[in-house]
Amino acid sequence: MDTYLVGGAVRDELLGIPVKDRDWVVVGASPEDMLAQGYRQVGADFPVFLHPQTNEEYALARTERKQGHGYHGFVVYSAPDVTLEEDLRRRDLTINAMARDADNQLVDPFNGHQDLTDRWLRHVSPAFAEDPLRILRTARFAARFAPKGFRVADETMALMRQMVADGEVNHLVPERVWQEVQRALQEQAPTVFFEVLQACNALAVLIPELDESRLATALAALRCISAKADATDTRLAALLSPLPARQAEHRAQAMKAPNECQQLVRLTTRCREQLGTLPADTGACAEDLLQLLELTDAWRKPERFDRLIGVLGCVVERRQAPILEQLQQAANTTAQVNARELMAQGHKGKALGQAIRQERLRRIQALLPTH
Ligand code: CTP
Numbered sequence: 001m002d003t004y005l006v007g008g009a010v011r012d013e014l015l016g017i018p019v020k021d022r023d024w025v026v027v028g029a030s031p032e033d034m035l036a037q038g039y040r041q042v043g044a045d046f047p048v049f050l051h052p053q054t055n056e057e058y059a060l061a062r063t064e065r066k067q068g069h070g071y072h073g074f075v076v077y078s079a080p081d082v083t084l085e086e087d088l089r090r091r092d093l094t095i096n097a098m099a100r101d102a103d104n105q106l107v108d109p110f111n112g113h114q115d116l117t118d119r120w121l122r123h124v125s126p127a128f129a130e131d132p133l134r135i136l137r138t139a140r141f142a143a144r145f146a147p148k149g150f151r152v153a154d155e156t157m158a159l160m161r162q163m164v165a166d167g168e169v170n171h172l173v174p175e176r177v178w179q180e181v182q183r184a185l186q187e188q189a190p191t192v193f194f195e196v197l198q199a200c201n202a203l204a205v206l207i208p209e210l211d212e213s214r215l216a217t218a219l220a221a222l223r224c225i226s227a228k229a230d231a232t233d234t235r236l237a238a239l240l241s242p243l244p245a246r247q248a249e250h251r252a253q254a255m256k257a258p259n260e261c262q263q264l265v266r267l268t269t270r271c272r273e274q275l276g277t278l279p280a281d282t283g284a285c286a287e288d289l290l291q292l293l294e295l296t297d298a299w300r301k302p303e304r305f306d307r308l309i310g311v312l313g314c315v316v317e318r319r320q321a322p323i324l325e326q327l328q329q330a331a332n333t334t335a336q337v338n339a340r341e342l343m344a345q346g347h348k349g350k351a352l353g354q355a356i357r358q359e360r361l362r363r364i365q366a367l368l369p370t371h
């Protein structure tokens with residue numbers, strides 16, 4: 001049997017970037033051979049094994065053919081006679097379809113090295129179309145490698161458009177989509193992910209609210225926050241910020257984004273709407289600021305509040321920037337309000353709540369120039 005290093009590890013090493021995990025393909029072996037050598041099988045019906053010492057993944061060479069729509073219905077054929085080239089042919093992009101043999105020689109039947117040098121994301125074969133998740137993967141690799149000059153090859157973009165037109169993207173389950181979106185939001189140029197999805201018309205299926213009238217604003221906000229913060233919730237909140245609050249909340253929920261993300265999306269859009277109602281000339285009064293702090297639960301969630309202020313800084317109109325500054329100061333000064341002191345003064349129950357609010361308001365008023 002022969003063992004080859006494959007996929008991302010070969011690609012990243014050629015790009016001169018750190019290799020995260022290493023995946024291996026084994027040719028000419030049966031599951032029994034692997035078990036006899038101490039490998040542990042992962043999953044019941046998939047020929048993937050873990051190395052007894054390194055825990056790295058060793059997959060028997062396999063071909064896959066799709067039956068049915070979406071991510072279901074793959075027929076996997078794995079046997080000792082499946083060649084390395086057959087295994088590489090079923091993969092998504094040429095830059096992901098290279099291997100290294102035991103002598104460290106590059107095995108590259110689909111010219112992945114040339115595409116890597118020329119910065120092309122190009123599909124290996126028509127089998128790309130059998131897995132609609134690959135549209136999102138390609139967009140994600142575009143987002144990761146755009147700073148290095150990579151772009152999607154024309155014929156791959158054409159194939160992705162065809163897949164979208166055939167309705168393939170409609171069959172993806174939200175969990176798989178979120179997994180890709182979340183990873184894309186962490187990439188170096190996350191806006192590129194959404195630009196590629198827009199270019200192949202998948203965005204209209206996945207996030208239909210981000211239509212042409214809103215996309216540029218959404219991407220500007222995402223670009224701005226990406227330069228300042230890498231938390232997923234801040235990036236998602238920036239992306240969905242141009243939507244009306246209810247639509248944004250609904251989308252984050254439908255995407256099955258984690259609660260933390262859904263909450264920041266909700267607060268960002270609500271605050272943006274709220275800030276938009278303030279008079280342009282006089283700005284916020286103390287009561288407005290206090291209500292915003294109450295809405296955001298700033299005292300119990302100070303870190304989330306800081307992230308929110310960061311996102312809002314990328315979202316609100318320029319004329320509202322001074323209000324954000326005031327809001328931050330209002331949060332700082334009201335954080336000092338000491339409930340225990342007020343209790344010691346005899347306030348309790350509902351009256352204590354009112355006294356705390358009054359004290360917060362008084363402190364905010366003291367900050368404002370009209371005071
Ligand atoms: N692959 C594929 N189609 C998919 C998923 C994976 O063709 N839908 C293939 C690609 O050849 C890929 C390899 O399986 O290189 C390993 O997949 P994965 O670990 O998800 O990606 P990596 O390329 O290693 O990238 P990353 O750096 O994001 O882990």
